[in-house]
Amino acid sequence: MSEIATMNVKEQFLSTFGVQDFHFDTEASKAARNEATKRIEGLEFPTSKTEYWKYTRINRIVKAEYKIAESTTTIDITPFLIEGMEKNVMVFVNGFYRADISTITSQEGVIACALSEAKEKHADLFNAYFSKYLPTDEIFANINTAFHQDGAFIHFAKKQKADQPIHILNLVEGDQIITNPRNLIIGEAFSEGKVVTSYHNLNGGKSFTNAVNECFAAENSYLEFNKLQEEDGTSFHIATDQVQQEKSGNFTINTFTFNGDIVRNNLNIAVAGENGYTSLNGFYLPKEKQLVDNHTRVDHLVPHCESHELYRGVIDDKATAVFNGKVMVHRDAQKTNAFQANNNVLLSDDATINSKPELEIYADDVKCSHGSTIGQLDEEAIFYLRARGLSEDSAIRLLLNAFAADVLEHVGIESFRQLIEEKIENGLKK
């Protein structure tokens, strides 16, 4: 007892992972875990004084007690399926792969398997890409590397166009569950692929998902990565999305956050090859006392690239949203076009938004813009619609759907887009 009492928060938190046995892991994976573990020793959890985490207090996340629990129960996944994407659903429950309830339809040139399997079967790829560009100084990303259970490994081979998008379905079953899901997505040169990863709770509970997604978009690849976060309102989610984009690639990432006590997304995109096109978008809809924090960073490292960022949110009740979008145009990145916008609608007087678009430009021949807006719904428009017979409710929905539409147009999977549209509608109670 006394020993536990003297443990600090970090030790206490990390002790949860002691039960995990990585005995069967590959040497390369074990080495990555060990390195991360060593780095963690020198790192602390961010505090309110840590600039990068200023608005998001993670005390409640790291002081809670969690357990790791593999689940073998029968689970009906149908409520979580996305129409038209049922043929490729990789299911993870509490972070562990459930082959028994997953469906993978083989597609030419596409590998979709559990990361644990890829570590052996596709060791060359795993070793080449795993943890390659992940920030070394962020404790949560390191914790994931050190203690990840499993995740999806998706590989689109050179010149292959995957017709069917792949759904990575993450479910949490039980109370106080901690998961470290880890996805690795690789689009080889001239490949084309679309992926959705979604996060849900099966039954209530204060769980914590500490996710890492690594995406590699090789030259002339066309990759779309969608995230749907709709865990319970009592759950925590911290995600690190690390993207490396090469020459003439086209990369899109869309992040939709509907629920979660505290949700934090750290998105880092390195535009490392010329003529790249990057699109990063988000929509968030926090309510009650929830907090959604999107920290994005785009590094333009080379010339002639274009990035478009659009994050929008509707904040209700006493909820808080944070948007911090940094675009760094490095010295060599001449002829960069970088556009960033963050628009917010506050539905209540107690809702809060902290919006901070940041543009740092070290090249002289660039075209960049950024802007953020905060507003209420247009009362005149609501009256106009009501005067035509729409209820106030329908009028508000129409306006909010219109507000979300500019974000949703970046979703290339039609049925997923419709699903998000519905979720936005349903997310607006009143």
Next chain:
Amino acid sequence: MIKIENLHASIDGQPILKGINLEVKPGEVHAIMGPNGSGKSTLASVLAGREEYEITEGSVTFEGKDLLDLGAEDRAREGIFLAFQYPVEIPGVSNINFLKTAINEIRKYRGEEPIPAKDFLKLVKEKSALVELDNSLASRSVNEGFSGGEKKRNEIFQMAMLEPKLSILDETDSGLDIDALRIVANGVNKLKSADNASIVITHYQRLLDYIVPDFVHVLYNGKIIKSGPKELALELEEKGYDWLKKDQVIEA
């Protein structure tokens, strides 16, 4: 159809309407004229259900119901339509989509089934032809980037789609060129029947050449200070409002 009695309305404690009396019967067209700022749009807004105005006195009955008791949407569902003087632009909300929602909510209110998609499209085609509204405008975002005249035409298109019992046209003629004026007025006339009525707010006799009113009222300083047959409009065009304002002072 509608009976307005001693209606007083104010905004931020400032009285704007100061005792309006007006009765409109089915089949009638009433024109309301009057100088800028006299309260014409305020009257229209109050009837349509804008909540910023405080009704301090008086009553409005519409088909036997207390209109002031209803929210804006229920008034629309009961059959009141306001063609706005300044229609708002609503980016991202398609004209057609919102009209479909509107029609279905109105039908639901009346205990009717939703309109079948085919019938709806037929209606759109028919009614947009009536006001010669370009098909592409019908499907664009509500009023977004519409010219002044197109916005007005869109108002009448919506009116045609919703088939109201009482239409209130607030300066629908302003900003219209001669051809558009004729088209809009024709549209209004074609929609006219023995069962519906309209209140036409305008500054110009010109519109009343097309939409011939049964009565003309002059609204000044929140009150109707004169009512008369359609010839009154001609007289106003000729003499302006000053002679009436003088009367008003004497009366007061």
